[in-house]
Amino acid sequence: MQPPAVPDLAHTHARPVHWLATATAMAAVVAAAGLLQPGPATATTAAPGGEPAVARPAPxxxxxxxxxxxxxxxxxxxxxASGDLDGDGNPETVAVVHCEAxxxxxxxxxxxLTHAKTGPHVRVVATLVEPSRQQNVAELAVRDGAVTATLLGYSSPEVPSCCPDEREDVSWRWKGGSFVRAARSDAQRV
Known part of the structure; x- marks a missing residue:
């Protein structure tokens, strides 16, 4: 009988011990990858004097x-809602507030709202809707540096406070040191 053209490759036949060794090695690689993660990213902005300053969380x-x-x-x-409204790298918070009746x-x-210059205090820096306007904010969002809201109001004092009959979609954007209001559409009856 002639010897086979290919030598005996007994070591190519997988046995359970080979699968167990492979699974153990793979588990070790996955565990090592989980332990060797990069640290969390931090956003920074330049502070006065050129030193990097760490961005603060939203107020x-x-x-x-x-x-x-x-x-x-x-x-x-x-x-x-929160987001960076003035482009300084730190988020501001916009809050809809009312008296609990x-x-x-x-x-x-x-x-x-923004953080005080020093310390952990939060302060009101702008009023976008005064309570004296007798409006309610139905929707609020901060996107791309702008505050957007849907304001519900009343066409006359005879309209019951439960049922506003006017709707106005507005936005505010920080320009030239103050918030500038723009109508996203004309006021309309609800």
């Missing part, structure tokens, strides 16, 4: 003192 809306007169009733934060639909105020 906490529940820690601000709002200029809202509620006659002893508590202040309620109905909505909030036992019933009815109290008017909303819309405030922009």
């Amino acid at each position: 906490d809306a529940s820690s601000a003192d709002y200029p809202l007169k509620c006659g002893g009733a508590p202040v309620k934060i109905a909505q909030r 036992g019933s009815g639909t109290p008017p909303h105020a819309l405030y922009v």
